[in-house]
Amino acid sequence: MSIQVQDLSKQYGVQYALDQVSFTVEKGQIVGLLGPNGAGKTTTMKIISGYMSTFGGEAHVNGMDVRSDPIELKKQIGYLPEHNPLYLDMYIREYLTFIARIYRLEAVNSKVDHIIERTGLTREQHKKIGSLSKGYRQRVGLAQAMIHDPSVLILDEPTSGLDPNQLVEIRQLIRDIATEKTIIFSSHIMQEVQALCERVLILNQGQLVADERTEVLERVLHKQRKIVVELTQSFEGNWSIEGIQEVLSLGHHRYGLVFGKTNIDPRLAIFDFVTRQGHKLLELREEKSSIEDVFQKLTT
Amino acid sequence: MWAIFRKEITNFFSSLTGYVVIGVFLTFLSLMMWVFPEYSLLEYNYATLDQLFEIAPMIFLFLIPAICMRSFSEEKQIGTLEILFTKPLTEWDIILGKFFGALALVGLAVLPTLIYYYSVWSLGSPVGNIDSGEVIGSYIGLLFLGSIFVAISLYASVLSNNQVIAFLVAAFVCFLVYYGFEFISAVPSFVGTIDDVLQKVGIGFHYRSISRGAIDSRDVIYFLSGVVLFLFLTRNQLIENRAN
Numbered sequence: 008m009s010i011q012v013q014d015l016s017k018q019y020g021v022q023y024a025l026d027q028v029s030f031t032v033e034k035g036q037i038v039g040l041l042g043p044n045g046a047g048k049t050t051t052m053k054i055i056s057g058y059m060s061t062f063g064g065e066a067h068v069n070g071m072d073v074r075s076d077p078i079e080l081k082k083q084i085g086y087l088p089e090h091n092p093l094y095l096d097m098y099i100r101e102y103l104t105f106i107a108r109i110y111r112l113e114a115v116n117s118k119v120d121h122i123i124e125r126t127g128l129t130r131e132q133h134k135k136i137g138s139l140s141k142g143y144r145q146r147v148g149l150a151q152a153m154i155h156d157p158s159v160l161i162l163d164e165p166t167s168g169l170d171p172n173q174l175v176e177i178r179q180l181i182r183d184i185a186t187e188k189t190i191i192f193s194s195h196i197m198q199e200v201q202a203l204c205e206r207v208l209i210l211n212q213g214q215l216v217a218d219e220r221t222e223v224l225e226r227v228l229h230k231q232r233k234i235v236v237e238l239t240q241s242f243e244g245n246w247s248i249e250g251i252q253e254v255l256s257l258g259h260h261r262y263g264l265v266f267g268k269t270n271i272d273p274r275l276a277i278f279d280f281v282t283r284q285g286h287k288l289l290e291l292r293e294e295k296s297s298i299e300d301v302f303q304k305l306t307t
Numbered sequence: 308m309w310a311i312f313r314k315e316i317t318n319f320f321s322s323l324t325g326y327v328v329i330g331v332f333l334t335f336l337s338l339m340m341w342v343f344p345e346y347s348l349l350e351y352n353y354a355t356l357d358q359l360f361e362i363a364p365m366i367f368l369f370l371i372p373a374i375c376m377r378s379f380s381e382e383k384q385i386g387t388l389e390i391l392f393t394k395p396l397t398e399w400d401i402i403l404g405k406f407f408g409a410l411a412l413v414g415l416a417v418l419p420t421l422i423y424y425y426s427v428w429s430l431g432s433p434v435g436n437i438d439s440g441e442v443i444g445s446y447i448g449l450l451f452l453g454s455i456f457v458a459i460s461l462y463a464s465v466l467s468n469n470q471v472i473a474f475l476v477a478a479f480v481c482f483l484v485y486y487g488f489e490f491i492s493a494v495p496s497f498v499g500t501i502d503d504v505l506q507k508v509g510i511g512f513h514y515r516s517i518s519r520g521a522i523d524s525r526d527v528i529y530f531l532s533g534v535v536l537f538l539f540l541t542r543n544q545l546i547e548n549r550a551n
Contacts, residue, residue, distance in 0.1 A: 078397065090386060
């Protein structure tokens with residue numbers, strides 16, 4: 008277990024930024040933390056990274072308590088804070104060398120060379136950070152988080168404020184890194200989480216409202232509707248109903264029918280279709296995700 | 308800690324800060340000591356460095372707050388402090404790195420004044436007629452004074468995101484502890500009652516005591532505890548900032 012969080016709570020005044028949040032992340036997983044602004048994403052990450060030490064509940068990373076073993080813990084974590092703060096008057100190499108020295112790495116120069124190459128900064132390496140574009144600054148931010156080859160990476164909104172090209176590049180970079188590390192990153196963009204992660208944790212007003220595989224996002228994103236029907240006996244024929252995209256066999260004469268956008272309510276169409284085929288319906292129900300109101304907020 | 312120390316020093320000399328600090332310090336000091344007749348050593352006709360050790364604290368009063376004003380304020384404002392705090396560093400690594408970084412710059416500014424010592428030593432009649440013990444004591448006093456000003460200025464810097472405020476608060480507090488207590492002790496109703504206590508609370512009293520060349524453990528303890536006090540206050544403030 009790479010990250011283990013139990014009943015995490017954090018209060019600012021009377022307001023709960025986090026309220027009893029619990030989850031675990033397996034080693035090597037890439038998990039997206041999704042939620043509207045103020046949902047508690049940053050607070051969660053600040054706690055896991057060991058920055059914030061006053062909170063309720065327990066948080067363990069690689070089996071270490073974030074409160075009791077911060078120095079050892081921080082050697083195994085790479086953290087990119089929100090807004091990616093950087094020393095703008097330092098040169099890229101100078102900055103990364105400074106960070107490498109903080110970690111007391113051996114062979115500092117070769118480590119710096121390696122990370123510069125890895126994050127695609129080779130051509131810019133002699134520039135001042137202040138003269139870089141936002142996309143390149145983000146690479147520097149990722150480089151400082153990864154120079155010591157941590158097993159856990161925590162990235163707080165790594166793609167916010169980037170233009171579409173930079174966005175693609177940074178996502179690709181994260182995808183490249185992801186093969187060997189546990190990554191937890193936050194975003195308020197559904198498409199991004201869907202593109203990068205296998206699993207999504209959805210936070211809303213300090214509470215964990217969903218912990219799902221990313222397929223769920225796909226359905227909501229494409230305004231798909233999933234309807235579950237149960238028949239008296241199995242139906243072998245073709246479900247030729249307008250707008251149908253996928254048929255899932257759920258066993259015991261039950262089927263999950265996924266519809267795209269249709270003009271008429273697919274439930275009516277299903278009812279008509281089934282009776283026309285001479286079958287009898289035992290159940291007809293739409294499967295709704297518990298997280299739809301959160302998505303509403305994210306999309307509006 | 309050394310990583311932070313090195314970064315601070317590089318920072319001073321890769322920007323103009325380091326050069327301006329040393330330049331201003333030495334220019335001002337040499338003008339006062341050798342050119343302006345009011346204070347000039349050449350008009351004074353005694354082979355001492357008293358002027359140096361009297362003027363240097365006045366320059367420190369605004370120079371050290373200027374060196375330290377950005378150390379925490381800036382990092383807080385642009386958010387890089389969060390980076391440092393998520394690296395394997397303790398609060399003390401960060402504080403002491405910055406403390407010794409600033410102190411080293413002060414030291415580098417003072418170092419060239421050894422030339423003045425050599426000059427006075429050569430100008431003396433007979434040559435070498437200068438109280439070297441007193442000079443060594445005075446340099447140690449200056450070092451202590453610098454340390455306590457740096458500690459105060461770091462604390463002021465950790466209190467505010469705004470560098471101007473950090474500078475003004477630091478300069479004011481340094482002034483208060485250096486001159487303030489003596490001025491207050493001269494208030495008529497204190498004279499003869501608690502004026503000696505007030506004087507001993509101030510830095511000036513202990514600085515002059517060390518400058519006489521006799522290093523009294525009480526003065527050393529006074530300076531060290533002052534430095535430790537302000538560094539602890541800085542640490543507490545850092546921890547408090549982090550909780551939110």
